[in-house]
Amino acid sequence: MRTDRFNSATVLLLQALTGMPAGRLEAVRLVPRSRNHLRMPWYPEHPGGAFVHGDRIYITDALHAAPTSGDPDAMLRWLLLMAHEVGHVAQAWRLGGTRASRWRFTAWAATGYAVSFLRNGRHGYRKADLEVEADRARRLLRTWMERTGGCHAQHPLIQLVMRDDAPGMAAWISTHAGQRP
Numbered sequence: 819m820r821t822d823r824f825n826s827a828t829v830l831l832l833q834a835l836t837g838m839p840a841g842r843l844e845a846v847r848l849v850p851r852s853r854n855h856l857r858m859p860w861y862p863e864h865p866g867g868a869f870v871h872g873d874r875i876y877i878t879d880a881l882h883a884a885p886t887s888g889d890p891d892a893m894l895r896w897l898l899l900m901a902h903e904v905g906h907v908a909q910a911w912r913l914g915g916t917r918a919s920r921w922r923f924t925a926w927a928a929t930g931y932a933v934s935f936l937r938n939g940r941h942g943y944r945k946a947d948l949e950v951e952a953d954r955a956r957r958l959l960r961t962w963m964e965r966t967g968g969c970h971a972q973h974p975l976i977q978l979v980m981r982d983d984a985p986g987m988a989a990w991i992s993t994h995a996g997q998r999p
């Protein structure tokens with residue numbers, strides 16, 4: 819399994835969770851954090867230490883390697899984190915229009931966090947509007963998993979993603995995935 823982009827099974831799942839067009843999910847590049855030379859003040863607070871810059875998702879090196887690790891627990895953490903991060907990619911597309919904006923998204927996000935810290939104090943990060951919005955797909959993924967056996971590494975979704983079983987994923991989604999909220 820490649821680690822620099824989503825495989826077909828993952829694209830199908832993220833598409834079902836977010837409603838994003840497949841092409842935008844296929845265009846996402848996953849970059850290990852050690853290759854990041856940008857400095858974002860909110861970086862350490864972000865769950866899993868990831869952050870989005872346009873259509874690039876920067877992830878901690880350990881989690882970036884999860885898809886090749888063969889470790890279902892790492893895969894579960896990776897999948898939940900990706901379900902959140904692609905919410906930010908969708909925001910970057912919304913700001914950019916014809917492409918995923920990088921610096922405009924970053925400036926917009928910085929403003930959103932600053933406003934939320936003024937409003938929500940030490941919960942400013944978690945309660946920022948852009949975070950609550952981005953977290954919708956992750957919450958939905960948890961709900962789907964909890965309804966179908968539990969949100970744990972032995973859930974069939976984890977194997978479907980690890981094997982890149984696109985037909986199996988499509989069948990799982992059509993059987994189990996409810997309407998998006």
Ligand SMILES: [Zn+2]
Pocket residue numbers: 864902903906948949952
């Ligand atoms: Zn976030």
